[in-house]
Amino acid sequence: MDEATRIHDYLPTSYADKSEEAYIRFLWDAFETNYNAEKYEFANLAFHLLYMSYVCFSVWQIRAARRADFDNAMVGFQREVENKLATAETPFKFFENLKESAIFRFIKLVGCSNEQVGEFSKFVKQRNRIAHPSGNVFFNSKENIDEQIEKVMTEIDNIQRHMTPVLHDCLQTFLLENADAEVWEYSLPEDQIDAALIHPYYFSHKDIDACLDFDISALDKHADAGPIRELFDIFKVGYPPDR
Structure with missing residues (x-):
């Protein structure tokens, strides 16, 4: 169970609306309840989601962060599917138009190999196998489910390591677009950071940790270098890695 709780560090700290947050909380509750009740097959289904x-x-x-690459990765999709993926208002809309395993083609955009993507997507095949009547219970012991959770978390760690450049791009875009406090939606920088960075990009604690290592000196030659550095310093103070 301790290994499973690590997933919270990889899930957003805020959501587009309360229903999304409630959904994630429901999945965790379903996992935890079934795990504690030794209904490991159902615990695995919830953890997979x-x-x-x-x-x-x-x-x-x-x-x-990589819109042009994202658009190119949709080559071969029907035009209607491309339009829906391009205009999806929340991450959960992606699955309305894709087979579950197809989402992993976009993970290749952060430098993952076909072999790695195969490792990431193998859990979909496993889930499909146990989501249909088979007469077998595949996860029938604490050892089984704990081993599966460890494997899932290993792949999450692997994806997260590849995501750092993308996260830095998101942060840089935020800093450049918010260098002028006069255009902020909120008067306090902490509120602006929440509204324009943490919330719209669905940042998790792990995402925030990765952004604390952003090389702010890369923007030293920008015309608004001073305000940009000040905003980044506020971000670092407001979101320390310890939690």
Whole structure:
């Protein structure tokens, strides 16, 4: 169970609306309840949906930071599907138009190999196998489910390591677009950071941790370098890695 709780660090700290947050909370409650009741098959199904939600949030960030690459990755999709993926208002809309395993083609945009993507997507095949009547219970012991959770978290760690450049791009876009406090929606920088960075990009604690290492000196030659650095410093103070 301790290994499973790590997934919270990879899930957003805020959501577009309360229904999304309630959905993630429901999945965790379903996992925890079934795990404690030794209904490990159902616990695995709930944990799988948490994993796929994490993948959705990552693809959302990729679309935001690498839009041209994202559009190119849709080559071969029907035009209607392309339009829906391009205009999806939330990460959860991606699955309305894609087979579950197809979402992983976008993970390749952060430098993952076909072999790695195969490792990421193998859990979909496993889930499909147990989601249909088979006469077998595949996860019938604590050892089985704990081993599966460890494997899932290993792949989440692997995806997250590849996401750092994308997250830095999201942060840089935020800093450049918000260098002028006169255009802020909110008067307090902390509120502006929440509204224009943490919330729209669905940042998790792990995402925030990765952004604390952003090389702000890369923007030293920008005309608004001073305000940009000040905003970044406020971000670092407001979102320390310890939690």
